[in-house]
Amino acid sequence: MIIQKSANPRISNFDLENFSFGNTFIDHMFICEYEDGKWGEPKIMPYGPIGFSPAMMGVNYGQACFEGMKAYKDENDDVFLFRPEKNFSRINKSTSRLAMPEIPKDIFMEGLKTLIDLDRDWIPKGEGMSLYIRPVIFATEEVLKARISNKYMFAIVATPAKSYYAEPVSVKISDHYSRAANGGVGFAKAAGNYAASFYPTKLANEEGFEQVIWTDDIAHEYFEESGTMNVFVRINDTIYTPKTSDKILDGVTRDSFIKLAEKRGIEVVIGDVRVKDVVEAFDNGTLKEVWGVGTAVVTSVFKSLGYQDRLLTLPVLSDEESFALSLKKDLTDIQTNKAEDPFGWRFKVERKILEKA
């Protein structure tokens, strides 16, 4: 791997207590290019622009997908990733569906570990703090033909993160728009899925909702996901979540919540979650909680659900009563090395880059 260190690191000007999420980038990025059927030399270099023309296939035909993961710093300044192998295997489920080349495991994992190790000073510490890491692969060939590209760039960029969406939010159960088709790409972290969700989300925002609960495109009878998160419903003391399919992203947080709930002895039912059943549970007082889960926010608690012309206001639970918040704590304690890790989910990023390498 080529490591080209930044001549002008910005870290000394970076205020770990006060920064804006998402557009403050760590000093370096990792890139590796694919051409002529093979991957080239992986490289770490200063974060910054690369030359692409507007004919780049990635923006014309959307052959692009990504991952979202986090690094956490504990009290002793040790740095941990969370289940990175899950993101590795998922990005290749995405590339496969988008007819892009498979990313080799060593390129993904070595790139990730080396980049995070090198820029470990950028990782903020403390409650809810982390480094948000974005592996992304996109087609770079410059050709105006709607066909599979022959050139790609795999990159990893990262931005310091605070948890956001802390307040419970109001969500709209979609009765017109959808995010995925049967036989489509909903299960992939395909770039185009996100753009497709922005306009329906904007419309929901205008109606006073923060997010959309996506439902099936056939008759809007079943929950699929919420915003860019997987969704959980608690009726009495049982948790329900849709089973994964070609329309639903197989979330790492979802999987972790299921395992943590089972560990707590909470009953989890994985299967169809019918809108009608959720509304009925609301009406008979058994609907306790509905929430979304994902790497970015861990848990987004819903305070109300908009359904057709109704607004279903959910009960307010204490942190202890709430399954959503109890499981969130279980998870973040493991992520940040505050608790035992019975599942072997934490992945320590070793210090290998010497100060003056």
Added chain:
Amino acid sequence: MIIQKSANPRISNFDLENFSFGNTFIDHMFICEYEDGKWGEPKIMPYGPIGFSPAMMGVNYGQACFEGMKAYKDENDDVFLFRPEKNFSRINKSTSRLAMPEIPKDIFMEGLKTLIDLDRDWIPKGEGMSLYIRPVIFATEEVLKARISNKYMFAIVATPAKSYYAEPVSVKISDHYSRAANGGVGFAKAAGNYAASFYPTKLANEEGFEQVIWTDDIAHEYFEESGTMNVFVRINDTIYTPKTSDKILDGVTRDSFIKLAEKRGIEVVIGDVRVKDVVEAFDNGTLKEVWGVGTAVVTSVFKSLGYQDRLLTLPVLSDEESFALSLKKDLTDIQTNKAEDPFGWRFKVERKILEKA
């Protein structure tokens, strides 16, 4: 508009008789950037790379859409666009669905006319020849948040084109994959739609088919489109084509074929095209032709349809017997100024750029 002419035009080295479509770009490109809620100064500049980091929202979240249109040169070297207003209005249907800013008409049309005028020498002349023009808009903000971008680039690039897909092709009627969801973005020329189609197309290719006839994602009972084209079916002497919807792109060629067919007195039925009815027509000998239409190839004639475990081999018609080929000729004669233009579809690109401007 700023016009920055290329200091090293490549046109003198360009062989109009022998070039590869899609990756030979004309000397210039048009760009206009959007920021802070408004469009900046439009600019024509040499075709080439622009700096973007891998955090560019266009590749991360797929906020990107495009148009495809052509310029034709007639015997007298006059240059014509074909129904450019259709592409203008369609790109804004796409931007609207993808929560992108509307492109103002003067930016689109002036950019287009000035670029084509300036690089008119790049347009090849003769049967099937044209300049393929790609207006494209994509999100350029560098932020790792799945939300609407605040910055965009609208660009126009172009490549000389020969007609391709000349031979009749074999297509597979999809019984598993789909390209669009109800309430989704199928009607938009959204970048992500194309990437999503590559893998199912590759699988079809491996089975010996050149393209996929997309069917509805619910039960694969209805024709939607074929490859990146709209689809027509002829049973006896009546033409059928699916009605446009939120799943079907409203093609300029489709609309032109409908009008030209009506002008010829051919009956056109716009509505549901059921797979079952097509197969039944094949079985009773009334299925005459099935073909795709689009700007790139005008008409792609299908020689056979793969349906489940059957291969339906279509009759071979002469050019005169074929509605597909008769209508193609009607259309290309108008496009290339070989015939009257009763519909007012041709749009002449005036010579305005002086040699040494």
